Amino acid sequence: MKTIDFFVNGTEVSVTCSPSKTLLDVLREDAGLTGSKECCGKGECGSCTVSMNGLPVCSCLVLAGQVHGENVITVEGIGTPENMDPVQQAFMDEGATQCGYCTPGLIVSARSYLNSIGHLPGLDEIKQALGGNLCRCTGYTKILKAVQTAAQSQLTFRDL
């Protein structure tokens, strides 16, 4: 057992657990943040995606010992039902969520990607950025539209 201190959604948390516990399990079981989901457990599906120091990672592939002192943002840190991020708002408006189980991972991936660019992305760029997130319900068409819409509103907001 080891005590690990790190930041989740801007708040410092301290967890005592085996250093080989996955970040996903730490978030879900110790921090009570269940937005990040487990679907494959081996980095194939992206349902557990969180942002670590600004980069999207599969939290099922990150061990607790690796996050000591690091900065983790989960879907819960991106927006709330009362105060949604433009990406979340766009997912809702465009109908980009169905069963919703993959949605948190997609939101984190899309947010990380939009944070990393300063232009309106083309479809191929969005496909590249979200290529690691599986969704079985939507057929992705509305997800593409949602990310485009969010990018547009973000650029408009920035230019104001």
Add this chain to the structure above:
Amino acid sequence: MKENHFKYIGRPVPRMDAPEKVTGTLKYMTDYHFEQMVWGKVLRSKYPYARIKSINTSKAESLPGVVCVLTHKDIPGFNGFGIVVPDQPVLARDVVRCTGDAVALVAAETKEIAEHAISLIEVDYERLNPVTDAEFAMSSNAPSLHENGNIHSHVIIKNGNMDTAFEEADVILENTFYSPRQMHAFIETEGGWGIQEPDGMLTIRCPGQYAYRDRLQIARALAMNPARIRVISHPIGGAFGGKDEITVQIYLALLALHSGGRPVKIHLSREESVIAGIKRHPFKVEMKTAAKKDGTLLANQVRAVADTGAYASLGGAVIALAIEHCCGPYKIPNVDLEGFCVYTNNGISGAFRGFGVNQVCAAIETHMDMIAEKLGMDPIELRKKNAYEKGERSSIGHELKTSVGTLKTLETAETCELWKNREMYKKNISEPWKKRGIGIATSFHAVGMGIGLPDYGAATIELLPDGTFKVGVGCEDIGGGNSTVYAQVAAELLNCDIEKITVIQGDTAETLDSGTVTASRSTYTGGKAIAAAVPHMIRVLTEAASAQHRVEPENILIGENEYYAMTKNGEQVSTYEKLYAYLHENRLSTKVEGHFMLPKEKEELPQSGGAPHHLYGYLTHLALVEVDTLTGETEVLRVVSIPDAGQVLNPQGLEGQAEGGAVMGIGYTLYEDVLMDGGYHQTANFTNYIIPTIRETPVIETFPVESTEETGPFGAKGIGEVVMIPIIAAIMNAIYDAAGVRIMHLPATPERIYKALKSRDVRQ
């Protein structure tokens, strides 16, 4: 655009559950975690077919941290489950028939201890030779996997006279088609939790597609009064038919009885889900189709064999639906159709979106394409010539009494931009060694359960103190968005804002039994049940307003979000809050019910297993593909989906179904197959089970034709399954159009296409 005078119906109302879903705040059953919780694990069979000589649990029981270890001896009631025939043991006693069979259960303080305990259970097996081929399973040489042999069901439909039909034919095609063992690949694997309450009641929270039937199956295994079991089956992280059967509900219930009132949680790993979960039935379809020179279809002869694996689940119903649909939405006067559902040791197959129709549509729609080519006819023209209309007789000989949209969908296909400019699109290749092609296919899918099965919907509407309405429907929202449609129907008919509606679903304590979320039935059934409940609520509110203001009920007007009383002193307003207060003070009920029986055909076709259905949804797909002739790889570039869903209640929801179905169909046609060898799964996880990613998503356009179905809510009917059916044959036909090869063994992998290209080149 036609004029829409509704406030919510026909409008792209965003999903009611979207804010919770996009922010990750929605709690799925597998998200719950409790301080006092114990973890449950299942020991699965080591072999696909074996006799159990003994099970020794003593080492596992003595492991510190183990709460209980259970075997077949600990089942108080009936040791079996299965939607139609309960032939699958809850915990195997003397024989295992697939590697998904559960042999023992463990509950422990941690996941790790539970896993360790599972490894300490000693099972002495006597290995038997597994039966892994459905045709062999049907032969007399095969060992009997079940008491009554390996043929679980045999359905037959005959119509007309086959002998003379083939004699009159100008074109006859005869081919054999093979289809893959597709995995549902819902993103949330099977899981949930259960608890025995202090008063002895059991609460099982586990995603499912029919809470009331899950409760029945749990009660049967536990020999417990179902009224003492509460099943909560919603929300769900995807299902597609894969959570229609019992998944882990009975395991949770058994463990909950032995964990001293502590909650017990099970959440399958993807690897365990692949082994234990049901799959789509792999089919072998032999089809012989005859037509006249002018394109008139004359005859169709079909023999289909479905591999249901170790247990029946819904296999019998799947093969019955396949045979009912295997001639397409056409009027073929002479047919001879038979289907077998066969036991093997290849895992378990069961319900999956499309329910057998996907496999047979691939065959008939390939034959339609081949006939058109042989006769030099336009493939749409050929289909239009043979499509039945309302009032006509289908190939299986029954008269279509409900709306039929095939012709409209074909006419839309004919005039759509992709089809009109197909020659231009075909020329527009991305590399010199790649070839493009465009394919078309049309199909249909029954809505509702068919003859011989209960099929009803029920809804409740309750006025709450804050002046909002709680609408309860048993049908879960498995992702398709029926919850939003239910709110739209209720708000429209009650004449209130949709924000005043809360929908609750999938809870045996809170909702009435409304049947399954399968058979493309939940929007149709739930919508009609709500529509049946609304007049009762309006009567309750009208009577309350009339008593409150001392006027006759005919002097009450229904306004938007309020009721008006025409009194001597002028118009008086009653808000919902005031009406609730009046009802409450006078001890009057604020809750009403609505019930709806699905219309059915009166006469069952003998030996058909439940055909015909009364109502069908129709759809035509077009697909543009590009085939790499050097590697055999196929890319789907564009899809046009033309559904006849009746009147569209929510265009955004319909598009969501059409797009999701199309991409699932692309996966089925090009990549997906759970490979088995000797009864063992070779496919373990998404590492080697490839489903389409966003990078494989083509441009998808949806053009609903909107025929009105008189029996449906606001003219709607079901669409959840047919959206992934014709796309399969459309892609197969497009591959032929592009590269000149017919792939009849799906998935059409690069290897299969490459080999077909090579053998074609050799022949030439």
